[in-house]
Amino acid sequence: MAAAYGIHLGNSTACLASFSNGAPAVIANDAGDRVTPAIIALNGTEWEIGLPAKSGNAASKSIIKNNKRLMNADFDGEDLLYVESSSNCRIQNDEKLEYVFETSETTVYSNPDNIATKMYAKLFTIASHSMRDDGDLKLVLAAPLHWSSASTDRMIKCAELAGFDVLQVISEPAAALLAYNIEDTPEDTNVLVYRLGGSSCDVTIAKVSSGFISIEKSVYRTDLGGQCLTKHLADYIAQEFKQKWKLDPQESRRAMIKLRNYADNCKHVLSTLNSAHVFIESLLDGVDWSQNVSRARFENIVQSKISEYVEPAQKLIESFDGKISKIVLCGGSMKIPKLQSAIANLLPEAEVLSGINPDEVIAVGCTREAGLLLDIPELALKDINTEVEFLGKDIYLKYLDQTVQIFKEGSPPYAQSIQSIDAGDVKDISFTLHDKPEGEQFAAETFNVESLSKPFTLKATLQQSNILLKVE
Structure with missing residues (x-):
């Protein structure tokens, strides 16, 4: 059996979650921690990943931190300087970028992709140990909103080399919304997503409409973290x-x-x-x-710094013409109560969603998406900017003497509609699909429901060229 996982690998930490029993659950590492430091060190001739790399005598190790900054295909000199200053590993960037890990016993050359692969391999081991049965480890990843396709492709390759089967890549703000099921909100909703990690900050305003998430405005800062x-x-x-x-x-x-x-x-x-x-x-x-x-x-x-963290969110809100009704806080640094209240005070009437640990939010959102995608095995969307077509008309379902609208015009691909049906003593039941309440049918399917519990459930999934009906 395949198992669904979600990973958020940031500059400072990594978090792994699995989808089990219909809900996401964060998986602790071998030290019992729910979040793993995104730090890798060469100690003598041995590689250390996570907490062992962070602790101990730093002077005797060759350490790399903030590797994700250089996974961005469009990194600049500021990113290179930041990674070099925060690590004690030499970086050379002549014809190609390489880390030079030097210890008293050896010198090893590596690059950002190899380091990311080692980090994913560590998480793959943790995920494998959490599985009860053998099977494929299906994965959804989150990428920064400003990353190009080339950057996400590198991230996918690293995760796949580590052993994962990558189903999809979603943006970090979208993952944050999925963590709180905001895409299921019946009415149109504007949400402020504020992420504060170890070395960067980004603020996004997203609109949620009929399960579809669209990014309205966003700002990314590398001077705040x-x-x-x-x-x-x-x-x-x-x-x-x-x-x-x-x-x-x-x-x-x-x-x-x-x-x-x-x-x-x-x-x-x-x-x-x-x-x-x-x-x-x-x-x-x-x-x-x-x-x-x-x-x-x-x-x-830190009081003097608070206004600097509030500024990008304040400017984004002031430039947005619309009501923001929810705030999602994510990133490890958003655990700080003083920062939480400062952001919440920008929108006193908005609901602040902070029930999930902020440094676990994005991983949880990825895991929810992975769990949903297990029902759609042929889907593989690895570009966060993939274009999709939306439903151009309403769809109605007819069965027995009932007519029900199951999809509205504008519904996104792979939207689902679930109906609870009490068919009494009927053994076989036919379902027909129509684009008008009294229009001609364009599809029909009959199921034997004699062995199903009453009432049973009909699940309709909107696919690219048809609608899949399933009873259970």
């Missing part, structure tokens, strides 16, 4: 250390790398708890550091 907040917290702790011990961690690159890792953990703890304890062994010159940081103190440290 959760790592800015981590840096502010790390600088604060460094100043506290300096004031007590007259030693400055900011003069040591090794000390600041170590401090930022602890500050990042502290930031995530403060997203759910009111205080966090920071203990750093041998921060500088053999001196340990122990400190409690309250959420109030952290919010005071």
Whole structure:
């Protein structure tokens, strides 16, 4: 049997979810964490992926972070500089871009695609261990809205080399909406999707109409990310250390790398708890550091940055002529309560959807889509800009003495209509399809329903050239 999975691989973290028992469920990694750091390191001659790469002695490893930035086929010098400054792996970009992993034991050359494949392979192993039976691992991926087809093709190839069977690629904002079933909203709805990851931020206004998601406006920023907040917290702790011990961690690159890792953990703890304890062994010159940081103190440290995070959303809302009734928050940094309330205050009357952990939202949305696509095995849409044709007329279903409209004009391909039918003691029942309530039929199908429980369900699926009827 095939199993459906969804993955969101970001610059900072990766999340894997599966579709089981009719609902998405996030799968924990081998360390028991629901989110895996998107970090890869060469330690001696051994590759480390995720938490092992992030922890331990960073000075002895060759580490690459924010690899996704260079998976974009249209990356620029700013992206290259950012990845190089956040990693301790040398990058050469002459005829082709290569990472140079250097340790005391070996030197290994690699590239962004190979690193992404290693990350997907790690997630493939986690997914395989979660399966009860052998089968294909069907996957839906999410890509940034601004990525080109060439970039998504690279991402698909990496996932397939790792062992997955990629069904579809959807945009990250669309995945966020799918996570909350917003596409099932009966009336037209405008939604603000605010994503704040570790190194980037994007804000999108999407319109949902008859199950179809269209992007109205979007803005992408690489100068805003959760790592800015981590840096502010790390600088604060460094100043506290300096004031007590007259030693400055900011003069040591090794000390600041170590401090930022602890500050990042502290930031995530403060997203759910009111205080966090920071203990750093041998921060500088053999001196340990122990400190409690309250959420109030952290919010005071980052207060000056809040307006910068609000600005892109505020400008997008002001430029949009329409009512926005829902807000979806996603990205690991949106776990911070101060940021959540700041974005919510932009639209006081809008419903804020934050029931799913923000760093799991996009993966959950991908998984819901994968679960739906298992019923449509011939579908393979791997371009997030694929053009589709919508239904040009209403469709009516007739059976016994009933006439029901099952699809409205403008319905998207693969839309579904489910009818509960009580046929009494009838053994065989015929269904006919019409484009008008009293028009001629253009299709018909008869089913034997004698063995089905009463009432039974009829599922109609709108396909490219016909309508598939199924009873169960």
